[in-house]
Each structure stands twice: as structure tokens, then as C-alpha cells.
Amino acid sequence: MGVTRWLDDSEQEIWRAFVTAVEGLTDHFDRQLQRDSAMPYTYYEILVALSEAPNRTLRMSELAGARGSSRSRLSHAVARLEEVGWVTRRTCPTDKRGSYAVLTDAGFAALAAAAPGHVTAVRERLFDQLTPEQVSALGEISKAILAGLGCRDPRPPAR
Amino acid sequence: MGVTRWLDDSEQEIWRAFVTAVEGLTDHFDRQLQRDSAMPYTYYEILVALSEAPNRTLRMSELAGARGSSRSRLSHAVARLEEVGWVTRRTCPTDKRGSYAVLTDAGFAALAAAAPGHVTAVRERLFDQLTPEQVSALGEISKAILAGLGCRDPRPPAR
DNA sequence: AGGGCTGCGTTGAGCGTTCAACAAAAGCTA
């Protein structure tokens, strides 16, 4: 492995601004949802994914894959969402290992109630702060980052 | 309150890309630090802040303020860092309420050991993926977002 | 000096995430 390529002053400044902005945004959105709709952002995303799926139903693994979430995380999350009555589980008839997560009417209603506040927050804190050029640049930047994250570093698994 | 200004298709696409990219980045950096240096990113930031402070010492509240962290969070974090031996607390002689957090030699060493891997990850996954124009655009965008987050919404506190 | 108010830091409970371990079903190979 080679020598570390440290960040110069300008890069450091950009990095700090980026980190702080991202922390601030996620914090803001998370608090808004928690305060106004009693759900963390992650759960909001789960509800969104289910609401867009045919029959408002998805296999656990599909749901985990769609978001970058781990199976364990999803299992815990769905357990919680089931307690609250926003999601139910159904076992899969063709593959007895699998199970479905289904959005209930109450879950859909909770999502519908939460969406306006969330979208408004996103618009106010993100889109309204940027020029149209910056918005499209942010899109390109995000896609470039995503491309750089996909399946790299073909090191053999640690164990 | 007015009508919700929903996101159009293009905005939705940008928003999803942004969210996924940010989640992917933070996940990647957090795992890298946890795996290679046994510390979460948040703790890394605390160590950095202390290492840059005079005498490697900061008041708890200054430390909390520097990062956007709550007092409670910092208190828990420093307690943990103290257990590991990377930080110690000293009571403030002039203000007996206050306490100092001090980076130990072991803490400095841990930071020095962690930094190259972390910086390399940041460079590879962020800076190397973007053109110089995109990098500077990202800086401007981050600053605009930060400006939009500062002390807004002068609604009276909920209670 | 006495009586608030404010600010600093800590504490404990609750929650969400991670990690490692596991059970059960499916698939694969001989």
C-alpha cells in the first residue's frame, strides 16, 4: 500500500462543509419526522417502498435490497412496525423460508399523513437553498459517488 | 400553512440519488473506521477536535458546540472514550460546574493510526469520483445548505 | 443574604443499528 494522499486545505474545507451539511440535513429530517409523525426516517423509507410495491407487499429480502439495509435491521424494523400496526407479515407459500411484509391501511394512512411535512422539509432545506444549476450538479455528483461505491475493492472477505 | 409543493420526477430522482449516495458514503466510512480502528466516525471526529485544540484539551460544551452534538451525546461518548483510555476528564478550577476533556497519548496514537485509512477512504470514494469542477461545486452546495440550516423557523418552542 | 433563573454536565430509559450466531428451507453435487 502506498503513501497516504492527505487532503489539502481547500479539500479539507470542502470535506468539513460537506460532512456538516449532511449531518445537519439528516438530523433535521429525522427530527421533523420523529416529532410530527413519530417515525424515524428509515421507517418512512420502508413505508414508501411498500406503498409503491404491487399489493403493497414485498419480500423481506427485496425490501432490504431496495434500501441498502441489512436483513437483520429490516427484521427488527418490521417487528417494530408490526407492533405499531403499520405492517403485517405473511409467510410465502412457494418458499417456506421467506416472508412478506405488507403495508396495512393504518400504515398507508400514517405515510400519507407524514409525507407533506417531510417533502416540505426537503424542499425548504435542500432544493430551495440551491440554484437550478446546483440542483442538477448535485444530481450528477450523487450519481458519480454511487458509481464509485458499487462493488469495489475485490479484497477477499475477512473470513 | 399552504399547499405542499411536491417533488417532480427530476427532483425525485435527484433526491433519491443524493440520499442513497450519502447513506452509502457514511456507511462506508463508518464501517471502515470501525473495522480498522475500532471507533465510530463520531468518535473519530471528537478525537480530531481534541487533537487540534491547545493542550489537546476542550471544555465539554465547546466540544459539543464544535461538532453539532448534544451535551448528553458528548457526555456518553466521552465516558466511553474514557473507558478505552483515549480521553480523560479534568474538572475546571475556575468554574466548578465545568469539566475538561483531554486527549491522552494513547488517544493521540489511536487517532494517528486511524487517520491514513480514513483519509484514503474519503479520497477514494469522494474526491476521486468527482471532477475538480464537481468538487468545488460540492463545496458551494454544502455551504448553501449550511446557510439554510442556521437558526431558522422562529416558531415558539413546542412547550 | 435570599430567591429565582440560567447554564453545565450527568444519568437512565427507550430505541434503532450492528454483529455474530443460529434455524430452517432450498439448491447443488455426487
Added chain:
DNA sequence: TAGCTTTTGTTGAACGCTCAACGCAGCCCT
């Protein structure tokens, strides 16, 4: 078919964060 590997999903412990509540010290005011 028997034996292995892989896939799917769950579980429990450990950890970090949040929130509300608290103890304590400084401050201000009369």
C-alpha cells in the same frame, strides 16, 4: 438419495443516540 453449501430470515447482546429529568454551580436582582 445423502451430504454439503447457500439463502432467508430471526434472535440476543452490545453499542450509540435521543429525550427528559436531575444536581449543581454561577449569576442576577432586590
